Amino acid sequence: MDFIITVCDNAAGExxxxxxxxxxxxxxGFEDPAAALVSSVEEKRAVFSRIFRQIMTRMNIFVxxxxxxxxxxxxxxxxxxxxTTSV
Numbered sequence: 001m002d003f004i005i006t007v008c009d010n011a012a013g014e015x016x017x018x019x020x021x022x023x024x025x026x027x028x029g030f031e032d033p034a035a036a037l038v039s040s041v042e043e044k045r046a047v048f049s050r051i052f053r054q055i056m057t058r059m060n061i062f063v064x065x066x067x068x069x070x071x072x073x074x075x076x077x078x079x080x081x082x083x084t085t086s087v
Contacts, residue, residue, distance in 0.1 A: 028083035054087040
């Protein structure tokens with residue numbers, strides 16, 4: 001089973017390209033840490049670390065899904081719901 005997860009906040013409204021096969025897709029929006037308006041290296045590092053932790057939290061939820069026990073529609077709902085998880 002293939003999964004396509006978009007992560008950029010700006011990508012949410014864009015039309016996704018055609019993916020061969022039948023992948024499941026979801027959008028997990030995250031702030032772009034490179035676009036953060038910070039003045040120091042320490043602040044930039046903190047923003048990147050925060051976004052990294054958010055991505056890891058959602059990925060941990062994803063890899064914990066019992067994919068072998070869920071039907072396709074349930075998996076699709078679950079991966080979309082992960083994108084709305086507060087992290």
